[in-house]
Amino acid sequence: MPTYVDEGIVLRRVDYGESDRVLTVLTRHHGKVGVLARGVRKQGSRLAAHTDLFSHSTLQLARGRGELEVLTEARRLGAVTNLGDARRAACAALCAEVADTALEPGQPLDEGLFDLVAEALEACADPARDPRTAVVWFARRMIDRLGYAPELHLCASCGRRLEERAARFSAAGGGLLCPSCGPGDPGGIDCPVAAIKVLRVAASGDAGLYARLRLGPEVLTVLEAVAELELARHIDRRLRSLEVLRALL
Numbered sequence: 001m002p003t004y005v006d007e008g009i010v011l012r013r014v015d016y017g018e019s020d021r022v023l024t025v026l027t028r029h030h031g032k033v034g035v036l037a038r039g040v041r042k043q044g045s046r047l048a049a050h051t052d053l054f055s056h057s058t059l060q061l062a063r064g065r066g067e068l069e070v071l072t073e074a075r076r077l078g079a080v081t082n083l084g085d086a087r088r089a090a091c092a093a094l095c096a097e098v099a100d101t102a103l104e105p106g107q108p109l110d111e112g113l114f115d116l117v118a119e120a121l122e123a124c125a126d127p128a129r130d131p132r133t134a135v136v137w138f139a140r141r142m143i144d145r146l147g148y149a150p151e152l153h154l155c156a157s158c159g160r161r162l163e164e165r166a167a168r169f170s171a172a173g174g175g176l177l178c179p180s181c182g183p184g185d186p187g188g189i190d191c192p193v194a195a196i197k198v199l200r201v202a203a204s205g206d207a208g209l210y211a212r213l214r215l216g217p218e219v220l221t222v223l224e225a226v227a228e229l230e231l232a233r234h235i236d237r238r239l240r241s242l243e244v245l246r247a248l249l
């Protein structure tokens with residue numbers, strides 16, 4: 001069987017047969033691939049650790065005859081280790097589920113997307129970082145990369161320039177609405193000026209500036225609601241990990 005080597009992150013896994021696992025792996029150069037990991041549930045399996053959720057490794061994969069590649073070798077790169085905390089684990093699970101749901105199998109990734117996922121998972125596990133802030137950044141960057149960047153400077157409905165004041169965010173309308181258009185979307189979310197500023201920083205892609213922002217709980221709650229509304233609209237599936245996370249907050 002021909003083999004190839006790529007860097008991969010385990011987004012999802014299910015037990016299969018007596019001792020195997022089927023993994024959904026995000027690879028840097030081959031996009032999202034299905035991988036059969038044989039015998040990894042047997043005691044002493046040298047590949048078992050590389051099938052942990054969110055593990056980041058260099059993988060040697062053999063092209064199988066079916067839809068799945070077969071894992072033949074692995075070497076650990078990143079270690080997402082500190083996920084004993086349920087809230088951090090739920091945040092990481094949400095990032096992985098968004099990536100898994102949004103990306104088609106076998107499609108090459110846009111430049112930077114692999115690193116965006118890897119960094120989000122590392123941030124969720126990093127005791128020095130707030131995982132909710134990391135999830136919001138990840139969700140914003142993913143939404144933009146999927147081609148759904150919302151309008152944040154002009155009213156998404158009438159095109160008027162927005163003043164420095166609270167505005168309603170409409171996922172259906174594709175961005176913020178001015179005070180006259182706002183009532184047109186009763187399902188929208190009212191965003192205070194502080195939340196709008198964060199949305200604009202995230203849209204600029206300036207990770208350094210975003211990391212320096214102090215996001216209070218109210219702003220964070222608004223930003224999460226906005227991202228949730230957009231994901232529900234643009235990713236045509238219910239995100240299970242979002243419900244788990246909500247129950248923990």
Ligand SMILES: [Zn+2]
Pocket residue numbers: 155156157158159160177178179180181182
């Ligand atoms: Zn308007």
